[in-house]
Amino acid sequence: MRFSVYQVSRRGGRSNNEDRVGYSYTPDSLLLGLADGMGGHPRGDVAAQLALQTISGMFQREAQPMLDDVRAFMRRAILAAHEQIHRYAREQRLDDFPRTTVVLCVLQKGLAQWAHVGDSRLYLLREGALLTRTLDHSHAEQRMLQNAAGGARGGAQHGHAPNRNVLYTCLGSPQAPFIEIGVPQSLRPGDVLLLCSDGLWSQVDESAIVRLLSERALSDAVPELVERALRHRTSESDNVTALAVEWEADAERDSTQGVSTENLAPGVFASTFQAGLRDVAVDELDDAAIERSIAEINEAIRRAATKK
Secondary structure (H helix, E strand, O other): OEEEEEEEEEOOOOOOOOEEEEEEEOOOOEEEEEEEEOOOOOOHHHHHHHHHHHHHHHHHHHOOOOOOOHHHHHHHHHHHHHHHHHHHHHHHOOOOOOOEEEEEEEEEOOEEEEEEEOOOEEEEEEOOEEEEEOOOOEHHHHHHHHHHHHHHOOOOOOOOOOOOOOEOOOEOOOOOOOOEEOOOEEOOOOOEEEEEOHHHHOOOOHHHHHHHHHHOOHHHHHHHHHHHHHOOOOOOOOOEEEEEEEEOOOOOOOOOOEEEOOOOOOOOOEEOOOOOOOOOOOOOOOHHHHHHHHHHHHHHHHHHHHHO
16 A cells, blocks of 8 residues: 555644544555544543544454455444443543544555544545545534435425534444444545544635645645634634545655555554553453444334334
C-alpha cells in the first residue's frame, strides 16, 4: 500500500478536547478512526479514548497482516468499544454513561470500507468531486431526508428542524448502538478520504471542504479547514478534528507525510492512536457481552420490521 496522511485536532471553546483520532497500519491493511466525546454526559474524553483504544487493539490482534472480514470486524470492534465504556462507567460508579460518536474506515485490497455511529463524518472525494459521505445519525439529518423525499413526491413538509446536535444513537448509551456500515468502494489513485468531527463540518461549507482537499496537498488543506472552523470560535464552540488520506498519492506533487508499506516486514504494526488516559485501561474483551449487544440490535431490527 502507498498513501499520504495528515491529521489535526484542536480545542475549540471547550475546557478540554474530547475528540480522539488516529490511524494504524500493517503491511496490507490501514485503519482510520475518529471519535467525538459527547457533551452533556460525564467524561466524553474517556468514552472517545476507550472507543479508539479498543478498536485499534483489536485491529492489531486481528490484522495479520490483514483482516479476514472487514465488515464483521468493524461491527464487533464498535460493539466491544461500547461494552468497554459501560464497564468503565460501572467501575467508576458514574451516575450516567460517558458517550461518544465514532467513524472508522479500513483500507485493504484496494477497497475502502467504513462504519459509523453518530454524526462524525467520512467524505470520499474523486477527481475534485464528492463521491459520497456518511449520513448523520441525528434527528436533523433524518428530517432533511424526509423533507427531500416529500419534495420528490411533490409535497415536502415544512417545520422547525430539530437541533442538529440531537443524536438518536451513540456509543455508551443504555441502548445498543445502531451501527451503519457503508458500501465497499474500490479506490483509484488520488482518491481522498476525510474523517472529521462535527466541529469541522458544521462550520465549513461542504463545497469548501471538497475544493480545498482537491486543490491542495493534505498538509495544506487539512490545517486550513480546521482553521476556518475555528474562526467561528465562541466560548461554547466545539473541538475540531480531521484526518485525511490520499490513496496512492503522487509523491512528486504531495508534500504530506507519505507512507509505503511495501518494505514493511511481516508482523510490523504502526499506530498514531493516543496512549491511554491515566485512569483508563482497556480490559480483556468480553465476547459474551459483545454477542449480547449483537442480539439486542438484531432484535430491535426485527421489531422495527414487524411494525412496518
